Amino acid sequence: LDTKGRDPSNGLIDWLNSNIFSRYCAPDNSRTFACLVFGSGTYVVLIQIRQYILKNLFSYHGWMYQEHGKMSGIGPKVWGGLVKLFIGRNPSLYSYQSVLPTLPLPNLDDTLRRYLRTIRPLCDDTEYRRMEVLAEDFRRTIGKKLQRYLWLKWLISTNYVSDWWEKFVYLRGRSPIMVNSNFYGLDAAYIRPTTIQTARGANVVCAAFHYRSELDHQETKP
Structure with missing residues (x-):
């Protein structure tokens, strides 16, 4: 692995090739395995660094004291930008559950x-x-x-x-x-679709199961 005369692995691939894989594999295969191990290890390290950064970002509480829908001050704005940068464009509902504090x-x-x-x-x-x-x-x-x-x-x-x-x-x-309980449901706060009590009850049950299905399939935005 050489890019314009530079070794991104800083000699680690050569060390893996000469000290481990060359003993058990053919020369061509040993270097391939060394590259795969180095690439996999680098990927795991980068993922762990990303997880660590996200865990620290999610530990920040300054956003709780901001007005809803607005971010005033440099701290919350920088925090919001970093969170968007590290979580990606379309995260699923539970994709970062493991890094929550x-x-x-x-x-x-x-x-x-x-x-x-x-x-x-x-x-x-x-x-x-x-x-x-x-x-x-x-x-x-x-x-x-x-x-x-x-x-x-x-x-x-x-x-x-x-x-x-x-x-x-x-x-x-x-x-x-x-x-x-702190969980409750209402069929309509301002609009009453029907005056039939059984129909309103069925509507609440249907809406609850629909929402549960969205949670199970992680279709709700985090």
């Missing part, structure tokens, strides 16, 4: 602090002091052990919450999903 795992003290801050408006002083005692008791006893188990789950999963949420919160609850 993992859900961070808060430490035990932060979790208890946020818990107490959340329940403070719901408790009077006596009840809140009781919850403080229980939180401290949890931290000193079983809390550290459970935190270690959670850390192990965080290591081997992309989202340590999603499966528990789906099983124990979303599916196990017996209350109506339409009014008790």
